[in-house]
Amino acid sequence: MSAQTDYKFAGWAGDAPDSIEGKLKWIEYEPKKFAEDDIDIKIQYCGICASDISTLSEGWGPMKDAYPQIVGHEIVGEVVRVGKDTKNGIKMGDIVGVGAQCDSCLKCHYCNKDQENYCSGGMVGTYNGKFSRTSEGSKSWGGYADYWRGPSHFAIPIPEGMDPAEAAPYLCxxxxxxxxxxxxxxxxxxxxxxxxxxxxxxxxxxxxxxxxxxxxxxxxxxxxxxxxxxxxxxxxxxxxxxxxxxxxxxxxxxxxxxxxxxxxxxxxxxxxxxxxxxxxxxxxxxxxxxxxxxxxxxxxxxxxxxxxxxSLIASPATLKEMLALVAEKKVHPWIKKWPMDKVNEAVPDMVAGNARYRHVLVNVKNGGKL
Known part of the structure; x- marks a missing residue:
């Protein structure tokens, strides 16, 4: 589906409010055009956040033309493509994570103060957003999927020795x-x-x-x-x-x-x-x-x-600081892993309030470990 890759972009999408009842559908989609500061991530883990449910169910407002929607903004996986202007020293094969924000103007007062989450031009959500700095108007797609593409500035290296499944829900x-x-x-x-x-x-x-x-x-x-x-x-x-x-x-x-x-x-x-x-x-x-x-x-x-x-979400700098702290102190969140192909069981379980306290989808075919 994407030029210069031998892999397809596909994931579990909702196309109506009742998708949270276990009706997500597997679709292929076209990601944003690859920019030279972008990376592609082969997704291995993605946390299920309450924001995912509120978006799909239209609890935060009508989706109108935003369906189909692939949610998920607690993404961890392996870098499989890098642009020549990649940031953060990220290279092929690194394990990185992406949280609830995937872009901003990177020029305003707040972006220059490590407060990209309060960008004067508006933050771009990792899903249900529209890119404007590059690939203007392209839709942002989330992590209930095989691959993710977006600006490397918003990718956070996962500390060595930290369980990537546990790192995922920290990202939002x-x-x-x-x-x-x-x-x-x-x-x-x-x-x-x-x-x-x-x-x-x-x-x-x-x-x-x-x-x-x-x-x-x-x-x-x-x-x-x-x-x-x-x-x-x-x-x-x-x-x-x-x-x-x-x-x-x-x-x-x-x-x-x-x-x-x-x-x-x-x-x-x-x-x-x-x-x-x-x-x-x-x-x-x-x-x-x-x-x-x-x-x-x-x-x-x-x-x-x-x-x-x-308080909104964390900035990239704050996420990096937090991951360093929890890796050092070995602070383990309470998670339950679900195979990603069981997403239509995991999401309703989350809706029912059964999570104690975070669900994490595991993309086994991409190397995720249950």
Missing amino acids: GGGTMYTPLVQHGAGKTAKNIGIIGLGGLGHFGVLLAKSLGCEVTVISHSARKKEDAEKLGASHFLITGDDEAKAFKGHERSLDLIICSSNAPDMNMTAYLSLLRPGGNFILTGVPETGKISDISPFSLIMGNVHIGG
Whole structure:
């Protein structure tokens, strides 16, 4: 399908919202035109992210002409083609990963400050995006596939000795939690960290905060995941039940930083903000199901000197830093491997909430190991 290659670009695509019910179809497709700073990756592993589900199901809005869509942005595999202007010292045969972003303008103020994820021209998603810097208008295709093509700038070498299957979900889920942790001083100025929601993102939050030397409190609706939280390294577990204000009595001003990975609706923000010490930050990485956060009294912010913010995905530099840390400290995510040809079983299992805590597709024919 692509000039100058002896392999075809093909993958598991959704063509309607019900594709998440186990109706993904194998298709061939034409990738972007190869640019001299591009690489091709023979995909061996790809994590399943909640973003994949939200995209395919139209939970994040109508797809219109975006179908068919091959999702997947936690990609790890072997480099099988390089352009003459390849970045990051990447060469043939290297094992590299690609996260949720695959391009940006690479010229603006933010791109020049290792903040490509906040590019003034807009980031290009690894799937459901459109390239503009090269191959203008070409569609970006994700990692539930045999091969991936895109700019080498956004490919991250996987540290030697790190399990590539474990590296895959770090590239989006891990990076999404690591970014606000380091931005807001985890392990330095922020020693006591709260993680709201122990799901795919939240479990990374616990692992990474612990690896940065923090004391971690998991905040969850019920006691169902208390044992998991403790095994992951959490020191405390707060159960909100249906009354956060009551649940948090006696815990006021106990945390320096709270990262909310939950999408729970109607959170009592005044109660959550009471957990923060003066100067503390409440950072959203998950989006409430209502699409908005509940009413916040300005006095909660003013009297407590607390702050509410948000954080997107990680930049390439941040991903590289995070992978070096977890490789050194041997921080292992909780994953379940699925053969990629069982994707129509793995995705519904993810939708059903059975992941503890990340599913990873393994492309066995490309050298992935189950």
